[in-house]
Amino acid sequence: xxxxPTRSWVMHVDFDSFFASVExxxxxxxxxRPVIVGAGVIASCCYVARAHGLHNxxxxxxxxxxxxxxxxxxxxxxxxxxxxxxxxxxLREVSPNVETFLDDAYVELTGTxxxxxxxxxxxxxxxxxxxxxxxLPLTVGIGSxxxxxxxxxxxAKPDGxxxxxxxxxxxxxxxxxxxxxxxxxxxxxxxxERLRIRTIxxxxxxxxxxxxxxxxxxxxxxxxxxxxxxxxxxxxxxVPKSISRESSFHVNTADxxxxxxxxxxxxxxxxxxxxxxxLEARTVRTRVRYGGGGSEAMARSLTVPTxxxxxxxxxALTILDRIYGRREALHLVGVTLSGIRMxxxxxLDLLAQDExxxxxxxxxxxxxxxxxxxxxxxxxxxxxxxxxxxxxxxYGFVLRTPSLTK
Amino acid sequence: xxxxxxxxxxxxxxxxxxxxxxxxxxxxxxxxxxxxxxxLRWEDREGGRKLYYFSVSVESGDxxxxxxxxxxxxxxxxxxxxxS
Numbered sequence: 001x002x003x004x005p006t007r008s009w010v011m012h013v014d015f016d017s018f019f020a021s022v023e024x025x026x027x028x029x030x031x032x033r034p035v036i037v038g039a040g041v042i043a044s045c046c047y048v049a050r051a052h053g054l055h056n057x058x059x060x061x062x063x064x065x066x067x068x069x070x071x072x073x074x075x076x077x078x079x080x081x082x083x084x085x086x087x088x089x090x091l092r093e094v095s096p097n098v099e100t101f102l103d104d105a106y107v108e109l110t111g112t113x114x115x116x117x118x119x120x121x122x123x124x125x126x127x128x129x130x131x132x133x134x135x136l137p138l139t140v141g142i143g144s145x146x147x148x149x150x151x152x153x154x155x156a157k158p159d160g161x162x163x164x165x166x167x168x169x170x171x172x173x174x175x176x177x178x179x180x181x182x183x184x185x186x187x188x189x190x191x192x193e194r195l196r197i198r199t200i201x202x203x204x205x206x207x208x209x210x211x212x213x214x215x216x217x218x219x220x221x222x223x224x225x226x227x228x229x230x231x232x233x234x235x236x237x238x239v240p241k242s243i244s245r246e247s248s249f250h251v252n253t254a255d256x257x258x259x260x261x262x263x264x265x266x267x268x269x270x271x272x273x274x275x276x277x278x279l280e281a282r283t284v285r286t287r288v289r290y291g292g293g294g295s296e297a298m299a300r301s302l303t304v305p306t307x308x309x310x311x312x313x314x315x316a317l318t319i320l321d322r323i324y325g326r327r328e329a330l331h332l333v334g335v336t337l338s339g340i341r342m343x344x345x346x347x348l349d350l351l352a353q354d355e356x357x358x359x360x361x362x363x364x365x366x367x368x369x370x371x372x373x374x375x376x377x378x379x380x381x382x383x384x385x386x387x388x389x390x391x392x393x394x395y396g397f398v399l400r401t402p403s404l405t406k
Numbered sequence: 407x408x409x410x411x412x413x414x415x416x417x418x419x420x421x422x423x424x425x426x427x428x429x430x431x432x433x434x435x436x437x438x439x440x441x442x443x444x445x446l447r448w449e450d451r452e453g454g455r456k457l458y459y460f461s462v463s464v465e466s467g468d469x470x471x472x473x474x475x476x477x478x479x480x481x482x483x484x485x486x487x488x489x490s
Contacts, residue, residue: 022446025445025446025461026445026446026461026469026471026487027407027445027461027469027487028443028445028463028469029467029469029487030407071407073407073409078450079448079459082448082449082450082459083446083448086448086449134446135445135446374451374453
């Protein structure tokens, strides 16, 4: 007997204004108040605060002017991480195939209907279960692919459930603004809008040849996606445009040991993320913000892309030496890796190969120890200068304002 | 709203029904604080130790964070959230 083909289902789960929502769950007195989490700028903004014109990335000084009653909390990254893990465990009750990020996740639901019912029932159950266990709102999007599921959720935010029936993908996706199409970033969005392409449906009027002329192989991907077809989304998602790690200091500092130690630690974390994702980066950007205001940044490229910490840190430090010119304490330091691609091959300089092999083996060993015993099991190199200055937990040093990968 | 650190070891009466632990009442500075509601509970690790965290609202209306250390079953009061 021929089996019916299994329909594909993906669920996208998004934690609405996550940090601010956790703070409200921790303290019910905050429920109806405008709450933001951040230090310097808003990292997370609840919907009550958004109604006053506040948004993520806004300086706190401006937030206070727009909304004098706003409750500003510095927040606790370890708490947010633990709560996110709790929710991810709930997702794994319905499917073993869960891909998690900082505050969202994709759940593969294909083939689960027989056990748990229709995908829309699973989404509804999950929202109620998360609310019961944590008090947190969740937006769920369900569709035949990751892209459609994500857009389905986007249309249902906040605290909603979006569902796109099979066959409706093209019509549904077409309604969204062009910048919502995965693969259309700032630059491509500007180009397309100048061509008066404002919605995803508008893009369907462009012939394939025109898109490939403009965007080369990426043009074909956009051609298919604007028609609701999922294309290599997993690989796209796994190659971020950049990986950033930055943090402000608990107390502004001009101590070079502390600054270099923080830069070492942040670049080490960023390099580890590259290795975890099977990527390498070519360009390093170092940024500083001074305690008295103002910031400096500079980017430089390596000769050969790498996922190894030493060359990335060396470049970051060289840049820091060039840009940190004022005799003034720093409020923040950060590193951004870009020019990212899938890792392939090693450098061709045979004389340097032995050194590169040793470095690679050392990093592999460090990764393995940290995977087993927690990141803080090993504190290496200039990060040692952070001991005693920063608290540690299993995930590493507890930073004042850890940033998110873009 | 501000957070006032406490970081004291305290005595707690708790319910251990099933696999779940729920604080009911704690003693601090000779005063009993009855827990009206556990707002949120979560777990974290420090090395081999598992820590069970609770955010609780008490009778007075204050909100505290506390945790149970699985290594020695001691309870700790982390901080209280106060209106500025």
